[in-house]
Amino acid sequence: MKFFYLFFAFFWCILSASGQDGVERPVERWERFEVTLPGPRTGNPFADVNLSAEFSNGTEKVKVAGFYDGSGQYKVRFMPQKTGKWKYLTTSNSKSLNGKKGTFTCVEPGKDNHGPVQVADTYHFKYADGKRYYPFGTTLYAWTHQPEGLEEITLKTLANAPFNKVRMCVFPKYYSHVENEPPYYPYVKTSEKKDAKGKIKFQWDYSRFEPAFFQHLEDRIDDLKKLGIEADVIVFHPYDKGHWGFDSLGKENDLKYIQYLTARLASFRNVWWSMANEFDYVKTKPRADWDVYTKAVVDADPYGHLCSIHNGSVYYDNWKSEFTHVSIQNGSAVEDFGRATLLRDVFFKPMVYDEVCYEGDLQQRWGHLSGEEMTEAFWQGVIAGTYVTHGETYQNEGDTIFWAKGGRLIGSSPARIGFLRKILEEAPGPLELSDPWKDHHTSRADSSYYLVYLGKNMQPEWQFSLPRKGGPRAGRKFKVEVIDTWNMTVDVRPEVFEIAETSDYRIYDKKRTSIRLPVTPYLALRIKEYRE
Structure with a gap:
């Protein structure tokens, strides 16, 4: 035997x-x-x-x-x-x-395998094989804790959506519009009782994980990989309210959970680590412990996956070396020109505004942006050399709010976000503000490619004018395309502009030429070098 x-x-x-x-x-x-x-x-x-x-x-x-x-x-x-x-x-x-x-x-990898995403050029990202990666994310906090049929609908939605990153929680979420019990739990359940008020009280064996829970999570992360989507995995969150107690395991159990989670997920090439969503609202964990938890994740990951921590009201110490990029909640940063770049210049890392409020119809102030406002937030972020994450909070049939449970998208911003993604990916490189001190409308990939965003400003004409800093030399020629970011149209104008000699902070056309614009909001101008 x-x-x-x-x-x-x-x-x-x-x-x-x-x-x-x-x-x-x-x-x-x-x-x-x-x-x-x-x-x-x-x-x-x-x-x-x-x-x-x-x-x-x-x-x-x-x-x-x-x-x-x-x-x-x-x-x-x-x-x-x-x-x-x-x-x-x-x-x-x-x-x-x-x-x-x-x-x-x-x-050698196949054609759809570009490796894990890494930081590139201080403020941006690339896949490991060098291909540029521009994060266009969406929020699906509890999508892997729903019935299988709803999860499959979510995957079909993502297959036809413009998003290449998903923010998602490991632990189930007990919060407004997402109070259902999940099909799987992360720990072995020892008892389940109702108290005098009819509320379920659970008891868990925190020394025993439930493999089926993690196997299901892994299957869904692999499903995202097949769609070319990065899984921004949220390790901890505050949305438990004592219902399960997964937000208050104690430090020793937290570290055991991190050890188990990283052993299972670190080998997945499309995984990012988000140490927490709204870390400062997890009242059971002292601020100092987040350094311990972050170091535990980073030390257990031999591949150096991207790692961040997300704030509620108070920013964390994002400058610390364990954090590869900055994940920020701040809607005001992308409400107007000149704001989004400020935090980037504080932390000198890629800046992802992962929560800027959501397109939807909830009563809460964070859940009722219009499609125009959501789209505007993305353009404000991209022009500033930063990135923005989408979320949708319309109350759909069966209360399947996309931001919480997934399902179908019904908002008007995703198509416009996809239009912006295409524009950015067609550029010769990532965008940077040309003159961050004085011109917050004009961004450039290099001296042959500019993108000017006019936002809500409606003006009848635009005179050819670019910041001098890093700009093209005299004699080079350019053409302009007028982009309607809401109607998703591109109008190629016939004029050819030739750069004049300059002596101040701006570059003009030799003839000081202007072009007529439709008097409508949310226009952008794509300016590309013209070679006859």
Whole structure:
């Protein structure tokens, strides 16, 4: 019997590492390689068994933590960042898991695999393969805690939406318009009772995770990856109100949760870490603990995924090195010109305004932006060299408010946001304000490409004029396109403008030419070098 068990364990290891037919399958660069091993079921495998593995390719070594996935199965996941032959060796306090060896081959990525997103050029982002990434996010806090049918509708909506990033909570949310019980819970439930008022009271075994909860979360993150969408995973949030108690686990359990979560998710190339949504509203966690939690996440992630922390009323210390970018809640920053760039110049990191209020019809002041206001917020952010996240809070059929539960989009801003995304992705590079001190309407990718946003201002004409700083030399020629950002039209004007010699802070056309504009709000001008 002992021989049979050892043979079964060895055979299972080979199948898990190589595929069910025993054939080694190559793994794309930045994809996920997984080893599954049979191990102890007795006692508490989550607490009693330690498992890690070292992956090496001859020039570098990467150590990753393993985890218990239930039903006597233990897993180690790895995201190779270099092609070639890799080998691994496990380490465990369990004899049946210790010293397991194997190899796999990492090959070049497929056409839709650009790797994880990284910071580029101080204020912007690129995929690991160098392709530019411009975050156009949306908010779906509790979408993975809904019935399967609704989740599938959400995925179909996202497949036809312009968004390439989703903000989403790990823990379920108990808040206005999202008070349903989720299909899965993150911990093993020990009791469920109703108090005298009929309110359900739960008891949990915080030493035992519920693998089905995390498996479901992983499936949905993979679904987003197939759609080219980054999962901005919110590790903690304050929207529990004592209903489940997941916001008040205590520091020791919080750190165990972080260890388990990162072991499971760090190998997913489309994962970002958001330490919290509205961290300052999580009253059960002292401010100083957020440094401890953030360091725990960063130290447990050998791949350096993007990491931020989101504020409510008070900003966190976003300048700290663990944070790769800044995630801000501040609607006023994108209500008018010259505001969005100010915080960027404080933190010197990519600035993502992840909550600027939402398009919808809720009574709360944060939930009733018009489509025009939501679209305007995106343009204000992009012109300033920053980025903005969308949310929709219309009360849809069945109370499936998109921002909370997902479902279908019914607002007018997503199409206009998609139009802006196309404009930005067609530019030769990310935008920066040309003259951040004096001109908050004019942004540039380089001296051959400018985007001027007029916003709500309605003017009958525009005289060709650009900031001198970093501008084109005399003699270069340009053409102008008038963009109606709301009606999503582009009018290519026939005039050709030639740059004159300049001696002040502005650049003009030799003839000081002006063009007529339709007297309507939300116009933009795309100015591109013209070569005959």
